[in-house]
Amino acid sequence: MRPALLLALCLLAAPSSAQPCPPAGHTAASLQALKAKQFALADAAEKRTLATGLLACLSDPNPDLRDSIAYEALSQWMRAGDFDAPTLRAIRDSLYSLLDGEDRAGFGKPFAALALSEVARTDRVAPWMSAEERAAMVERAAAYVESVSDYRGYIEGDGWRHGVAHGADWLMQLTLNPALDRAQYQRILSAIAAQAVPRSGHAYVFGEPERLARPLLFAAKRGLLSSEDWSAWFTALAAKVGKLDRADYAGWLGRRHDLMAFLTLLYREADQSDDAAIKALKPAIAAALKPA
Structure with a gap:
């Protein structure tokens, strides 16, 4: 392996928490200038190195560095097919490290999940992961979504955290992959x-039900689950609201709010869809919408 490529991959594999933001050799102003040029970098090695540095910025409290520069640059480069499989694998593993690490400010994990949705997309468009790696990513994404307990969305000055929505985007890119079973x-x-x-x-107010609905609809479109599977799933979902308990009225009301928001938009999608598999969800959704 060429020394320059080996160095780049070693840098990519390094935990992003050990890197500064902005990356060495860059300032917030220089990164803004690069954004103004639509993140155009002619040198592939320079782009790989900068991608490494920008991973640390996914945890930065400055929303311009985190969202408008780091995430947008990584997304653009991955969507353009600028990275080969070894580089994508190293980016993925560094993002996994972000998910596993501390995140006191609450930005790193949601934005690692959002960046991982773009990694998952690259594998969907041009497969490079092994079946084992893909299965591991499905488990990683599902476990991350289940783990979210910080429900902050947008806060003026902070920008977005949006852990549930970003995790749902990761799940969506995976459900679109025809390799899943x-x-x-x-x-x-x-x-x-x-x-x-x-x-x-917690009552959602930042569009989380819509984002969670997307992977479900794409999963339905694959047609791998039976009507009995869907009926059982929606029945179990409705049961999560629980019986009205005056001692936990606010919690019950929040769960009821979320259920109704989620089911209502799914029913609308199923009712208006031209896809037979999605339209077939209507009876199970309608049954779940009925009062207990």
């Missing part, structure tokens, strides 16, 4: 159920 779709649906009606009773 029935068991993997069921694992994804289990994660969706965990957050469509969170046990805490």
Whole structure:
């Protein structure tokens, strides 16, 4: 392996938490200038090195560095097919390290998940992961979505955290991948159920139900689950609201709010869809919408 490529891959594999933001050799102003040029970099090695540095910026409290520069640059480069499989694998593993690390400010994990949705997309467009790697990513994504307990969305000055929505985007890119099997779709649906009606009773206000609905609809479109599977899933989802308990009225009301928001938009999509598999969801959704 060429020394320059080996160095780049070693840098990519290094934990992003050990790197500064802005990356060495860059300033916020120089990164803004690069954004103004639509992140155009002619030198492939320079682009790989900068991608490494920008991973640390996914945890930065400055939303311009985190969202408008780091995420946008990584997304653009991956969508353009600028990275080969070894580079994508190293980016993925560094993002996994972000998910596993501390995240006191609450930005790193949601934005690692969002960046991982772009990594998953590259594998969907031009497969490079092994079946084992893909299965591991499905489990990683599902476990991340289930783990989210910080429900902050947009805060003026902070920008977005949006852990549930970003995790749902990761699940969506995976559900679009035709390489997934029935068991993997069921694992994804289990994660969706965990957050469509969170046990805490947090009431969503930042579009989370819509984002969670997307991977479900794409899973339905694959047609790998039977009508009995869907009926059982929606029945179990509705049961998560629980019986009205005056001692936990706010929690019950929040769960009911989330269930109704999620089911109502799914029913609308099923009613208006031209896809037979999605339209077939209507009876199970309608049954779940009925008062207990």
